[in-house]
Amino acid sequence: MSRRVLLYMMSALLTMGAASQESLEFSVPHGIYNQEFRLWITSPVENADIYYTDDGSDPREKGMRYGGSLGINGTSVIRSAVLTDDSIWSDVTTATYIFPQSLLSQGNSPDGYPKYWGKFCQITGTAIADYEMDPEITGNKTYSPYVTEGITTLPIVSLVTDKDNLFNREADSIKGGIYIFTGCPVGDGTGRGWERPVSFEFIGGEMGHDLTVDCCLKLHGGHGRLPEKNPKHAFRLHFKSAYGPKKLKYPVFGDRAPNRFNALVLRTFFGYSWQHWDNNQRSKAQYARDLWTRETQAKMGDPISTGQYVHLFLNGLYWGMYNMCERISDDFCVQHFGGTDEDWDVTEVDGGAGQYHAAIPTYGNIDAWNQMCDLIYTLPNHSNFMHLIGCGSDGKPNAKYPTLLDIDNFIHYMLINLYGGNTDWDHHNWYAYRNRYWEDEGFRFICWDSENVLVSPTENLTSKNNRGCPTGFLNRLMKQGIFAHRFHEEAQK
Template identity: 20%
Template sequence: MIRLYCLTFFFSIIFLFHLNSQTLIISEVLAANTNLNYDGFGEQDDWIEFYNIAEDTIQMSGMFLTNDSLNPTKHQIGFKSENWTKINPKSYALYWLDNDPEQGQRHISFTIKKKGGYLSLYDRDTNLVDHMTFGEQTDNISFGKINPESNDLGFFKVPTPNKKNKNGQKVNMKPNKVKLSLSSGFYQGPQTIELSANQNPPIYYSLDGSEPTKISSLYTKPIKINSNTVIRARVISDGYRPNLITNASYFINEKSELSVVSLIVSPNDLWDKRKGIYSNFENREIEAAAHVEYFDAKNKGVLKLAISKSAATRIAGKTSRRQPKKSFSFFATNEDGQGERFNYPVFEDKEIEDFSGLWVRADATSGRNVSDLWVGERFKNELLYEVNRQMNGQVDMQAYEPVSVFLNGQYWGLYNLMERKGKDFIFNNHGEAEVDILTSSDAKAVSGNISEYDQMISYIAQNDITQDSIYKEILNQIHVDSYIDYWVNETYCGARDISVNIRYWKSKSPDAKWRWISYDQDSWYTAQEESLKYYLDKGKVYLFERLMKNQTFRDDWINRMCDYLNKGFKAQNVISLVDKITGRIAIEIDRDRRRWQDSMLYIKKGERISWIKDYAVKRPEFIRKHIIDYFKLEHGVSDIQVIQNVSMGHVKINSIDIRKSFWTGKYIENIPIYIEAIPNKGYAFDKWKSKGLPQKRVITVKTKKNKKFIPIFKKIE
């Protein structure tokens, strides 16, 4: 709030400073162009009009236009044809807000909303030139300056694109937001809420999630509620700017051990046959205006309102969107004047304090095959995320938090609140803003282009990957640990939807490397799934198949898989994580089942929990055997023991820091493993007590059956 106040004050000071010397102004805005005028492509796009007050021509190329107060450089007006971007003295220029800059210099890379928003223009040095906040617009009625020499603003029933504004109806632009006597939260027993605003104007409100209009309830007395309720309220009065909507979620006698997400969406935007996102769930682009509130329960289970933000929401997921219980993605918008970010560190596991968007993932699947029948007990993504945290996994994964979701005050079920896996995810986790993001095993661009990836694949196809010099060149282009960890996880799961559930990215900065994102890991097959045969024999994964022909890569992949099987995917560890994950949500699972039992087919309670525990016991041994059989290795599995005095130091095998006095693991014989003796402070490595080992602190050895590693440390005198 302090940040927003300071920013607003900053803008105000600059704006006042420029009043006398200002030569370029935002003259008029139309955010609801239905049949007024058309661009050069015959489209009825919204627009912004600029006016040059000066006696000289102004060149707009290089200036910045934005609809986000926290992102002043959102769109830069291009230099391609400066004849199109100049404004002659005492003349106007119209720019189309259509998110289609490929149509020309005067087409901007974002759109604006009919319900209102913010626009500002900056010069090439990002000094503010002019800005305008506008309220909700009626179709074909514009908003702008009554005359160029004043700050008086008003509506124009007859818009005047590229002409002088005429007959404007002046409005008071000072915000007059409704205040509530009770903040959003959880309460015991019936509550009474009073609404108020400055100068006692008419206040209209709704209790069903709809946006208040003049046909909504007029506030005349305190509102009494005795059950979960959402209130939306605003001032609507002639001569005043249509004010921002005040939103609040009230939970009465409601308890939740999990954090809570409250989605407030107009019922018409949910259920309307033409534009409702729930009714038109197959349309992946349709979205609805929303308000999102997040109540954080991570502080000793006390639910605290941490996010209350305007947003746009869509139905998320692929085939699962056909289920009655659907996933939602939501994106922060600036309609509340607070920028386009959710400003709160939602996930304890990551030091990320703001997000452009988040999503709540439903416990619902498509039901395509037996492995998909997990409704009511789907937690495999979460299990893999926890395992990879333990293993310091180098493949990117989305953080998650189980939450209870309420839609317009109605309980909607158990969900997982998660990061979104787009450009914002990459920036938040790696600090890279300019990236190429690809998907599919045959490389399709999500963002950016595929040219550099195609060049790498062509290089691999034209050269002998078995040669270390060629492999080293590939290592300059891919983050090999990320790629290895990606396929370790896929192989453990026995996943087969590998052609679609894959995403990889690379920064556009010099010397950047391709990295992989692991997600949507729900389709596990049997514990006896021959994954390597499926991936490598049928040409399904060209890069993986080619790299496996290089001995160094193959050894590294096998060792990393063995590390996972000895720690993260060790049966006892997986079973413990399953109990932790399912125990945390046990109460909410029962409520979720009751909520959806009449419209969704749930798995028998406990059935899939038992299935995955059985999988955890059987899968490691099978994978080791599968590796030996598939690569036709002459040797078997080596049983490794580490015996050490952890008060003096410890051993690290490959990527595993071993902190126990006695440890056992299994590796593939004759595959070199890396072993390091790490002394504690005040101690030094002395020798290996084990027979036949080089007497060095760091060694690489090919193991044989029943090998022991016993480091001896000595105190530094």
């Protein structure tokens, strides 16, 4: 356990009895504002000292003593805590105040932030920091109103943490900044798995979100972590008792998804995005492709990782539009379908090149998956196909043979990726899941990280045949007449 996590656990234990009585009150709630105001911070405890910060840092470590109301006249992040006569700290209270007009003047040299980010992983060099709102847009009388108006059209996610947690240049698992050491999939992977404490606020939007919770922050993704390819990294939020609640209980996606989460992903989109390193991809940039695959799968009647577009702020700096979505895991399966974490097998591909790709169990084990693969690669054997779908050779359900593949789900999944021409698949970017104790339900596939779809109307992937992956399965299954007929039926719908 890291010293940082231990510090937070000790702080939580020390303040369990006191924090509820000593929690601070801010006179103005977090949100979007257009006029300056005075902010009063009060504590119900007499003779207690209030400390605060305005740079994202922890007021228990770097706080200034509060001596009266604070003037708030631009985008601000205020964190505050109480120190009692018994030298016991309260929990930290955090509030972000967004002034849309401030976005127009967000420059490239914010106080205390580095001019350079992480070192390149595949080539020599270091990423030049980019905090600035594009002056060609913000300084344009035609476009600048869209910036200030647009910030109110989506919910806001504000992540607040000490700057060192993001940008410290020490290559240390406890002190190092996760935006400097990004955990690249090539090289030594320094930074992979590092987590840092963060305050997560979810504000506004059509549902009027009003959430503040402490959790931990990690970087997310594969090649999108490479500083030379992508300056705008994706994040993951994990809810752990070492930082705050063990599980988030809040309707992040309204009634479109369960209201309990172990983790959330803030997807930035890498392929065919405006920040992509390749000019050809930038010229075809859209933020709709990945979400199109997920929502299309939902309309076919299959579960998905529900997503929501948001505006992201880091310590009050606008970081861009992201898609916040559910993370696919054993807990995702429990929340959507039931059972316990220990019941679920969640499988993904282990990457690599060539015609054979070994799957690995992200959660659970791979026994049923291997059994399914063995049966698929005996096709067109009729009896084995029947066993694959939980039937005897006579085509009737038979308890002797557990269902290993959800045929309709698999067909839907393949139709989406083939129709969309997904060129960054299926050597990676897929998940499958199954409850090993529900023997009448087979593995289901779920769309994930599908940014490279709907690029070319002539893209044809029907000849792709990666062994042990969805395209390899399809090639074998199409040799079986019953499956081929069912596939054609679904394709016609």
